[in-house]
Amino acid sequence: MTVADMIIDGKWRWPEDWLNKYEFFRDIEVPNLKESREDRVKWLTKQNSLVQFSTNQVWKDLRPDWEKLAVQRKLMTQDRIMKWQTNGDFTCLLCQRGVDSHEHLFFQCEYAMKVWKNITDNSPILSGNIGMFDVIEKIAAMKTQNNLAVVVSKLVLAASVYFVWQERNLRNFKKEERSVETLCRIIKDNVRHKMMSISVKNTMKVSSIAERWNLRWSNNSLVAIED
Known part of the structure; x- marks a missing residue:
């Protein structure tokens, strides 16, 4: 599944159970997609820096102190x-x-x-x-x-x-x-x-x-x- 698959007529089509569990999905801005580009997975760090997604970075941000x-x-x-x-x-x-x-x-x-x-x-x-x-x-x-x-x-x-x-x-x-x-x-x-x-x-x-x-x-x- 790609980001494009989740958008119809310029609106998100989140599964209902996702919206019930993660209400903040409703506030995510619909991106302006370009067909010539492939999806890229990004990660927002604890320092609010948008970086390329990696399991190592996710672990650093989510691991308990x-x-x-x-x-x-x-x-x-x-x-x-x-x-x-x-x-x-x-x-x-x-x-x-x-x-x-x-x-x-x-x-x-x-x-x-x-x-x-x-x-x-x-x-x-x-x-x-x-x-x-x-x-x-x-x-x-x-x-x-x-x-x-x-x-x-x-x-x-x-x-x-x-x-x-x-x-x-x-x-x-x-x-x-x-x-x-x-x-x-x-x-x-x-x-x-x-x-x-x-x-x-x-x-x-x-x-x-x-x-x-x-x-x-x-x-x-x-x-x-x-x-």
Whole structure:
């Protein structure tokens, strides 16, 4: 089906069920078509830029901000489902103890706590902080600072929240599970790769942080240490 197939006598002919579901279709302006040109699929980005359609761009615009959803307690954990569904198993899928909730998942859960402690060993600022909301307050207090330690702390928090939530969903929907060691390796690799895209000056503190992540400074950036 082409755009031309959806227009008759200069008017849209949207299927009725489409209009009932997507009322904004009624407000779309009918384009001036030229028979000599083929249809081209465009995508309007979050920045209101009209670009050539690509699945990569769509994913960038539509993917959820997991860290923000977690902070706002909007992830669909089992404790939220309990509000309208009283029957069911609402036990944490990672440790099988406690109710699956934001507070439990980040990071009171035994599984998630082991992951968090392992990851934060590489981030002195976060070491010793167990609850996600305590960590957020600590990072927020340093919002005026833009040094590597603070940036890494943010990367560690974002990656930990994302992959712990991903692990929870893998167990819930696909019945697959990964060990603490495997998830820690995935999170660390994710943080390391993002650190390698940061431009930094060579200081003793930068070198110390880089070494914790098996990186080294070279030409104003961090690179992997070869085995």
